[in-house]
Amino acid sequence: MQLRANAKLNLSLKVIGKRPDGYHEIDSIMQSISLYDSIKLDPLSKGIKIFCTNPLIPTDRSNTVYKAALAFFEKTAINQGVKIEIQKLVPHAAGLGGGSADAAAVLVGLNIMYKTMLSESDLRVLGESVGSDVPFCLIGGRGRVRGRGELVEPIEPLPKTWFVLVTPQILISTAWVYQNFKPVVSSTDNDLESVVLSQYPEIGELKKELLKLGCLKSQMSGSGSSVFGIVESEEKGIKILEAIRKKHPQSYLVENVGRGVENV
Numbered sequence: 001m002q003l004r005a006n007a008k009l010n011l012s013l014k015v016i017g018k019r020p021d022g023y024h025e026i027d028s029i030m031q032s033i034s035l036y037d038s039i040k041l042d043p044l045s046k047g048i049k050i051f052c053t054n055p056l057i058p059t060d061r062s063n064t065v066y067k068a069a070l071a072f073f074e075k076t077a078i079n080q081g082v083k084i085e086i087q088k089l090v091p092h093a094a095g096l097g098g099g100s101a102d103a104a105a106v107l108v109g110l111n112i113m114y115k116t117m118l119s120e121s122d123l124r125v126l127g128e129s130v131g132s133d134v135p136f137c138l139i140g141g142r143g144r145v146r147g148r149g150e151l152v153e154p155i156e157p158l159p160k161t162w163f164v165l166v167t168p169q170i171l172i173s174t175a176w177v178y179q180n181f182k183p184v185v186s187s188t189d190n191d192l193e194s195v196v197l198s199q200y201p202e203i204g205e206l207k208k209e210l211l212k213l214g215c216l217k218s219q220m221s222g223s224g225s226s227v228f229g230i231v232e233s234e235e236k237g238i239k240i241l242e243a244i245r246k247k248h249p250q251s252y253l254v255e256n257v258g259r260g261v262e263n264v
Helices: 064-076 098-113 120-130 134-139 174-179 193-199 201-213 234-244
Strands: 002-018 024-044 048-052 081-087 142-147 151-154 162-166 217-220 227-231 251-255 261-263
Touching (some): 002 134, 024 098, 048 064, 064 081, 064 098, 081 098, 120 134, 162 201, 201 234, 227 234, 234 251
Parallel strands (some): 048 081
Antiparallel strands (some): 002 261, 024 081, 024 251
């Protein structure tokens, strides 16, 4: 079975405060995009085996897809296993929800493969136990995400929208960003920029560069390091992409899509 695990952008991200459980309460508008990892699932008689094209991604129990598969087998009491092959195209630790998207794809795929008929609600509960962005990635499209990520409300889709997406060679820990977050009056739609830009000023310079090249708006996604710029047309996006790739080879032209996981 082959699936696409679509990345996400945070079109806005407001941090409301810290919860008693240690997580932060957020209010975010998320959007699935056309950059994706390919996930291949094959049944095994037992065990969970993971293979990934990116050597930086762990393939042990710490991987979110392992946690997702384990949660599925524990929930359904199915005494079998799965081989998971990940063709990694979404940049790692970049604010794009790549690991969460992969976990969502595994949950969707296993539900189909083993004909367990778990509801969307059941899958979202399993996803919540794996990672904060997994519930949104299970649904995808455009949605308002609240709580620590478990409350997902689909909202009206945007018309076709193009984004120039740039991931600089910086790995940023989401945990570090939230640990260092302090409420400030923010002039952007992403409250976490105040933390990241203070430590990584090059993110701010990248935002300015995208605007200079002709993007209508530029913003960091999630906890970074990826920055996206909204462009008026695909043609304009192609020109900006050609220019920005000279300095940042890990750049993409992507569009909004209507689902988080696609069975191909």
